Amino acid sequence: MAARLGRIDVPPLSREFVEQGRFLYLSDFLSADVTAQLIAAVAAVKAEVNRNYLPGHKQGGSVSRHTLDQLAPFIAELYRSPALIGWLSELSDERLQVSPADDPHAYALYFYTRPGDHIGWHYDTSYYAGRRYTLLLGVIDESSCRLDYELHTREKGVATVSGSVQIPPGGLVFFDGDRLRHRISPLGAGEVRVSLTFEYLTDPKMHFGWRLISNMKDAFGYFGFRQVFRRGAPGGTKRGPGRGPERV
Ligand SMILES: [Fe+2]
Structure with a gap:
C-alpha cells in the first residue's frame, strides 16, 4: 500500500479535490492484490449480510465492522493502514483519525444484490464534533449502478x-x-455490486444525544439492532458468526 501510494503525485489530486468541493474520483486506485483480498472478504461474509429496506429511500444489504472484524480482518487492517490514512490526510489537508470502536460505519461492506437495490439522494452527515470523510472503494461491479x-x-x-x-x-x-x-442508482435484474466504505473523522468526539440518533438510524437503515447495539454498553454480549443478523 505504502509503495503504491508513494508513486502517486498528491498535489494535483489535492487541487482537484478542493476545486470539486472536497470530492475526488479515481477509477484505478487499489493494487490488484488488495482488490483480490477485498473480493475474498466479500465471499467470507456473504452469509452475514443484513438486508434493509426504507421505503422511498434505500434498499440493500450491509455488513458492519463488527462482523468484518470476525470474518474479514484484512478490511480492518486496511482501514487502519498508516500509509492510507497519511495519504488521505495529505490529500485533504486534514488530520484524519479512525472512527470510535462502537461506530458500525467505520468500515462496512454494502451489497446490491436484488433488482432495485439503491440508496436515494443524501449526505453522509457527520454526527461528530468534526468533519466526516467517506472513502468509497469499488470491490465488485457487475452492474449498471452509478x-x-x-x-x-x-x-x-x-x-x-x-x-x-x-x-x-x-x-x-x-x-x-x-x-x-x-x-446510488437502482440495480438492474441479474446484476451485483459490492462496495466498501471507510469513515474517517477530524474529531471523534460526539454528544450523547447524537450518538443515540446515529445508532437508531444505523439500526433501522443499515445493520440491524443486534449489530449496532451489541457493543453499546460494557459487558454487552459478543455474537459469534453462527448467530448472525437476518440472512440474505
Ligand atoms: Fe452515502
Missing part, C-alpha cells in the same frame, strides 16, 4: 455541478460527507 452526485450544493454563490461515475473494482471516491449530495 454514483450520481452534486458538487457545491452548500457553497453560497457557487453553481451546483452534477456528475455521475461508475466505480470499478479498485476504484476510489473520497469526499467530505456533509458537502457531497449523492445517491
Whole structure:
C-alpha cells in the first residue's frame, strides 16, 4: 500500500479535490492484490449480510465492522493502514483519525444484490464534533449502478455541478460527507455490486444525544439492532458468526 501510494503525485489530486468541493474520483486506485483480498472478504461474509429496506429511500444489504472484524480482518487492517490514512490526510489537508470502536460505519461492506437495490439522494452527515470523510472503494461491479452526485450544493454563490461515475473494482471516491449530495442508482435484474466504505473523522468526539440518533438510524437503515447495539454498553454480549443478523 505504502509503495503504491508513494508513486502517486498528491498535489494535483489535492487541487482537484478542493476545486470539486472536497470530492475526488479515481477509477484505478487499489493494487490488484488488495482488490483480490477485498473480493475474498466479500465471499467470507456473504452469509452475514443484513438486508434493509426504507421505503422511498434505500434498499440493500450491509455488513458492519463488527462482523468484518470476525470474518474479514484484512478490511480492518486496511482501514487502519498508516500509509492510507497519511495519504488521505495529505490529500485533504486534514488530520484524519479512525472512527470510535462502537461506530458500525467505520468500515462496512454494502451489497446490491436484488433488482432495485439503491440508496436515494443524501449526505453522509457527520454526527461528530468534526468533519466526516467517506472513502468509497469499488470491490465488485457487475452492474449498471452509478454514483450520481452534486458538487457545491452548500457553497453560497457557487453553481451546483452534477456528475455521475461508475466505480470499478479498485476504484476510489473520497469526499467530505456533509458537502457531497449523492445517491446510488437502482440495480438492474441479474446484476451485483459490492462496495466498501471507510469513515474517517477530524474529531471523534460526539454528544450523547447524537450518538443515540446515529445508532437508531444505523439500526433501522443499515445493520440491524443486534449489530449496532451489541457493543453499546460494557459487558454487552459478543455474537459469534453462527448467530448472525437476518440472512440474505
Ligand atoms: Fe452515502
